[in-house]
Amino acid sequence: MLSEExxxxxxxxxxxxxxxxxxxxxxxxxxxxxxxxxxPEAIAEVADLVGVSAASANELATFYSMLNTHHRVDMKVxxxxxxxxxxxxxxxxxxxxxxxxxxxxxxTSADGKLELHRTHECFGSCNRAPMCRLNDExxxxxxxxxxxxxxDELKAARGTNGRIVLPQARA
Amino acid sequence: xxDEKPTEEKAFTPPDYKxxxxxxxxxxxxxxxxxxxxxxxxxxxxxxxxxxEPAAVIEEVKAxxxxxxxxxxxxxxxxxxxxxxxxxxxxxxxxxxxxxPGTFKDREIMEIYPHELIEGVAIGSxxxxxxxxxxYIRGEYTVAADRLETAxxxxxxxxxxxxxxxxTGVTSKVYVFRGAGAYICGEETALLESLEGxxxxxxxxxxxxxxxxxxxxxxxVNNAETLANVPHILRNGQEWYNTIGIAPRNTGxxxxxxxxxxxxxxxxxxPLGSVTFRELxxxxxxxxxxxxxxxxxxxxxxxxxxxxxxxxxAKLDYDSVAAAxxxxxxxxxxxxxxxxxxxxxxxxxLEFFRNESCGKCTPCREGTQWLHKTLVRIQNGGGRxxxxxxxxxxxxxxxxxxxxxxxxxxxxxxxxxxxxxxxxYEDHIRSGYSxxxxxxxx
Numbered sequence: 001m002l003s004e005e006x007x008x009x010x011x012x013x014x015x016x017x018x019x020x021x022x023x024x025x026x027x028x029x030x031x032x033x034x035x036x037x038x039x040p041e042a043i044a045e046v047a048d049l050v051g052v053s054a055a056s057a058n059e060l061a062t063f064y065s066m067l068n069t070h071h072r073v074d075m076k077v078x079x080x081x082x083x084x085x086x087x088x089x090x091x092x093x094x095x096x097x098x099x100x101x102x103x104x105x106x107x108t109s110a111d112g113k114l115e116l117h118r119t120h121e122c123f124g125s126c127n128r129a130p131m132c133r134l135n136d137e138x139x140x141x142x143x144x145x146x147x148x149x150x151x152d153e154l155k156a157a158r159g160t161n162g163r164i165v166l167p168q169a170r171a
Numbered sequence: 172x173x174d175e176k177p178t179e180e181k182a183f184t185p186p187d188y189k190x191x192x193x194x195x196x197x198x199x200x201x202x203x204x205x206x207x208x209x210x211x212x213x214x215x216x217x218x219x220x221x222x223x224e225p226a227a228v229i230e231e232v233k234a235x236x237x238x239x240x241x242x243x244x245x246x247x248x249x250x251x252x253x254x255x256x257x258x259x260x261x262x263x264x265x266x267x268x269x270x271x272p273g274t275f276k277d278r279e280i281m282e283i284y285p286h287e288l289i290e291g292v293a294i295g296s297x298x299x300x301x302x303x304x305x306x307y308i309r310g311e312y313t314v315a316a317d318r319l320e321t322a323x324x325x326x327x328x329x330x331x332x333x334x335x336x337x338x339t340g341v342t343s344k345v346y347v348f349r350g351a352g353a354y355i356c357g358e359e360t361a362l363l364e365s366l367e368g369x370x371x372x373x374x375x376x377x378x379x380x381x382x383x384x385x386x387x388x389x390x391x392v393n394n395a396e397t398l399a400n401v402p403h404i405l406r407n408g409q410e411w412y413n414t415i416g417i418a419p420r421n422t423g424x425x426x427x428x429x430x431x432x433x434x435x436x437x438x439x440x441x442p443l444g445s446v447t448f449r450e451l452x453x454x455x456x457x458x459x460x461x462x463x464x465x466x467x468x469x470x471x472x473x474x475x476x477x478x479x480x481x482x483x484x485a486k487l488d489y490d491s492v493a494a495a496x497x498x499x500x501x502x503x504x505x506x507x508x509x510x511x512x513x514x515x516x517x518x519x520x521l522e523f524f525r526n527e528s529c530g531k532c533t534p535c536r537e538g539t540q541w542l543h544k545t546l547v548r549i550q551n552g553g554g555r556x557x558x559x560x561x562x563x564x565x566x567x568x569x570x571x572x573x574x575x576x577x578x579x580x581x582x583x584x585x586x587x588x589x590x591x592x593x594x595x596y597e598d599h600i601r602s603g604y605s606x607x608x609x610x611x612x613x
Contacts, residue, residue, distance in 0.1 A: 016346075017346070018260065018303060018386060019367065019368075019386055021367060021368035021369075022348070022366055022367060022368050023368065024368035025348075025349075025350075025351055025365065025368060026348075026349070028351075029310075029349070029351060050368070052368070056368075056369075059369070059370040060351075060368070060369075060370060063353065063370050063371070063529075064310075064350075064351035064352050064353050065351070065352030065353065066310045066311070066351040066352035067351055067352075081519070081522075082272040082473075082519070082523055083272055083273070083431075083469075083473055083505055083516060083519050083520055083523075084272055084273045084430040084431055084436075084505050086516075086519055086610065087430075087431045087432055087505070087506075087507070087511065087612065088431070088432075088436075088612065089611055089612055089613070091609040091610060091611055092611045092613070095609070120522075120523070120526035120527065121270065121311065121352055121354065122270060122271070122272035122273070122274075122523070123311055124269055124270070124274065124275040124278045124309075124311070124312065125275065126272070126273050126274070126275055126428065126430035126431075126436060126503075126505075127275055127428070127429075127430060127436040127437045127438070128436075129430065129436070133311065136311075136313050138314075
């Protein structure tokens with residue numbers, strides 16, 4: 001399932017550390033970047049390359065919030081709603097994004113490409129709150145006006161193959 | 172219990188201090204190697220490996236009185252001294268998993284001054300007799316992680332890292348390891364499990380990491396801000412370091428993160444013990460928005476008891492804040508004003524702990540769910556008179572009965588808000604009002 005390039009990168013990680021199993025988390029992230037999410041076949045292939053059981057790899061894939069074992073999604077919009085952001089309008093931001101994108105928090109768009117989330121983490125942007133993450137990219141200082149521009153950007157961002165082409169996650 | 176401003180406004184004299192950890196406040200561009208060296212960078216590292224034995228480096232950091240900046244405030248030099256002097260690999264691990272709500276100090280160190288952290292990691296690694304060190308950085312800090320990797324490449328190319336550094340025979344390699352979204356990885360033994368490629372859940376201690384840590388080898392885990400202090404201590408000496416802050420137990424500078432209902436949220440670097448909560452908020456963070464009264468300040472992200480009224484006149488250092496009845500921790504101050512509803516805020520804080528509980532210990536896994544569910548029910552109009560005692564009872568079943576601090580800290584928002592704002596909870600419960608899980612400052 002994984003590309004040759006990804007398999008090579010994973011093997012580089014496996015050789016890099018004092019013990020090979022340390023490479024398991026970086027390897028899962030490389031696989032997710034390649035495939036777009038972590039289906040069971042990808043997890044099994046990673047486990048094989050690193051030299052652990054698929055169950056061991058699955059233990060990580062199902063634990064970390066940045067690893068996605070549900071379905072492929074081009075763009076995850078994660079809104080921080082923890083207290084420091086919430087004190088500066090994160091609940092309003094989430095509502096504004098939900099209305100503007102036509103998605104309830106936790107919902108995926110009809111074409112399966114865009115997902116809106118109320119995040120479980122604090123992203124360390126408490127001085128530039130409220131904010132959200134678009135995959136790996138931070139979008140901070142999201143006043144109502146800037147949020148309107150962000151909604152337009154997300155609606156317009158479709159590449160030639162229909163995929164959303166804002167910045168992608170990487171390991 | 173809304174805070175009133177003190178009746179006598181004392182004139183405030185700002186401490187005479189020029190920042191060293193974040194020397195260019197407001198800077199958004201990284202300081203790369205050439206600039207870092209032109210400003211004294213890597214002089215501490217050079218002095219350490221060319222002129223000092225590892226034991227002498229440990230003594231210097233001990234004498235400086237550097238306390239851990241991640242939250243526990245444990246003396247760094249003492250921790251380094253616990254690593255046994257036995258043959259075989261020993262690992263220095265930097266905890267850059269900064270995930271406590273309200274905390275963004277390590278982010279600024281790593282994004283803007285990556286070499287400062289790398290130099291501190293290298294010195295610490297040398298001091299404990301290690302050759303390979305890890306910087307465990309949270310996965311979401313991609314910009315910081317990329318810059319650390321670039322900086323390590325720069326330093327390696329310049330012969331400051333790698334094998335036989337500066338002809339001394341010392342080997343020093345630093346790996347950047349990215350996490351993948353898990354607050355529990357800030358707990359040092361869960362971090363080590365994560366580094367070992369396992370599901371990150373805290374270990375039973377003893378054995379402690381100094382004896383059996385990464386790969387069961389002697390290991391020292393230090394917070395990023397702690398290690399960022401080390402190059403300065405080595406370069407300028409422990410006597411100089413003792414002139415900053417309050418010797419002997421609260422020495423050095425601290426980066427205070429201020430967030431919430433203030434005009435200028437941000438990182439503010441000041442000597443420990445030089446300002447009070449109120450002074451920091453008023454004279455550095457621009458004061459409370461619209462000049463509203465302070466309802467309370469959470470001093471250590473959401474993990475320490477909320478500070479109110481006279482506690483806000485305590486000096487910001489570890490011992491003074493502890494004496495005032497709360498904890499300085501990571502010094503991540505979240506400011507609440509009189510418009511912030513406590514039932515909503517408490518529910519929001521427990522949402523975090525419930526989601527971040529790793530699940531290993533039953534009291535935390537089950538207890539954080541019950542605390543959160545109960546607070547949501549209270550928040551949304553379904554509260555009952557006996558709920559406050561229920562919350563306190565569940566909290567006491569968690570405290571002290573779990574393997575790590577997450578469980579204990581999860582009870583803090585509950586216990587401290589009930590203690591300080593019981594009548595607000597009772598009025599809210601009686602009113603039957605629902606926040607519908609949302610609140611906005613407008």
